[in-house]
Amino acid sequence: MSETKQHQQSLVSQKFIASAKIGKILANRCLNCGFTMLETIYFCEKCFSSTFQHVEFDGVGKVVTFTIQAVTPEGFEDVGSYAWVVFKMDNASFRVSGFLPGIVTPADLPIGSRVRVSDYDPKHGLLLKKI
Template structure:
């Protein structure tokens, strides 16, 4: 079997690394099912809807609306200076794709009404996506 050059390049960086590189550019890398168009995390290996494992890489703007969140009073390691924070699930603009991330500086529900707009700011090696309010 011969690998095309593109496939070889894709295999050079794993899905998680590619996801992180996209997050640093404020984007969300997802996989789009070639058969049914369902969007999934890049770490998912087959389509949750039709079980196909043929995907196209699909880069989304890292902006969306808060669907739900949990406020934590004690910040995790690496975020001690962030004070309280929220673990946020947000719906990515233009999709029904939900992604979760970390939003520093949220102390009460009034800081973050549901439907607030957030965007991907960065990727933290331990905690995942870092968000900011927009």
């Protein structure tokens, strides 16, 4: 795992994790301009306001791109093969990435497949499943 990724994960809040465990994505909406951002941040990317409210979205969307990983991460040895998936949320403007077990070849996951958040793993981040 890269240092950058570890740094990003350390910013993930307990609230975000609690939401992911019930299949939701917790985002931050700027109270000044309404721009919605996924990451826990301190200033709005658009207007630099620092006041936000939490907004919960259904963690459902369509696969935009993915990478099949040859090396199974620690803790997922039983899964065998998995994909690191980027999907576009149905009800939000941003994309979310997560771990989808059981993907062996690209034919297992056509672009546009629907996935949803199923859990959060403390080491690997969001877990997804096909729907």
